[in-house]
Amino acid sequence: MHPASGYQTRHDACDVLDTHRHDAAYAALVLDGSHVEASADGPIACTPGTLVLHPRWHAHGNRFGRQGAKVVNVELDTAPARLHVLRVPDLREAAEVFVRAPQRLAELLAACEVASAPSLPAWQVEFLSALEHDELAMTELARRAGVSLAHASRSFLKSHGMPPQLLRRELRCRRALALLGGDASLAQIAADSGFADQSHLSRSLREATGNTPSRLRRQIKCVQDANPRAAVQ
Structure with missing residues (x-):
């Protein structure tokens, strides 16, 4: 894992970001303030010291608290297969890693504790x-x-x-993206992911990621070939 140097974002008090998606995998560390991240994984309460590892194309929205929030982010070369929510042992040292020594991110992750899952x-x-x-x-x-x-x-x-109908599509798209890393045909992936047919799969993934299943498969395979042992599962 060799991420680029971190970049900070500042969010105003009570700001709301509607559900959106990032093409790249990235890590986000909350420096101050608070927000709730809402996604198909459930609501995640993010406070200073919360570190969230987002897989590629992860759809989520954010509701910020009364003090807003400051967050530092780094893009990841090695994408985690799923969302990870962690707590850093020392916020000041973790911020130094994000901003000045991103090559030490794997070392930082190994020292973190897994945060409690949403209830x-x-x-x-x-x-x-x-x-x-x-x-x-x-x-x-x-x-x-x-x-x-x-x-x-x-x-x-x-x-x-997201309302239930969009949640269903999101969960099916996640399953399809995971299966695209294997060798099953697109028709089989559509069936195994709950889509009506291959055309339904293609439309849904294009709406979710902006890419066709074939292009997504090439991207996933390229990442797998470049990183045969992912740092985060």
Whole structure:
């Protein structure tokens, strides 16, 4: 892992960033203030010392606290396969690594502790699992979870930054991106990821990443060839 030097971003009090995506994998370290990052991974409370490793094309939104927030970011050559939320042992030293010694990032990561996973209501956990694995209509999923569809939509929009329909697409796209690193055909990947057919897969991935499945596969394979042993899984 050989990231470039870090760059800082300052966000105003109570600022809101709608759900967006970064093409590159990157690490973000909160220096001061606070924000909540909402994604298909759930709401992540980010305070000074929180270090978040984002995989490529990770979709998330941000709601900043009353003091705003200052964050330092570095792009990663080696993309993590999934989101990682960590706590650094010493914020001042971690900031030095990000800004002046990014070549020591792997050493910093090894010293971090894994942050607590977000706590979700039981019905949301059940709903998310069904979104990823079942083909049932949203109204039926809400009924089985014991909530109204309107309540589910409001709750997921607040906690995950997306209503259930977009969450379903996001979870399917994630599964497809993971499978693109293998040798299965695009038609098989579409079926295994829950898409109706290969055309549905192509449309969804193009909307999510701006790239076709074939181009994404080439990019993923190129990264795998250049980094046969990823620093972060």
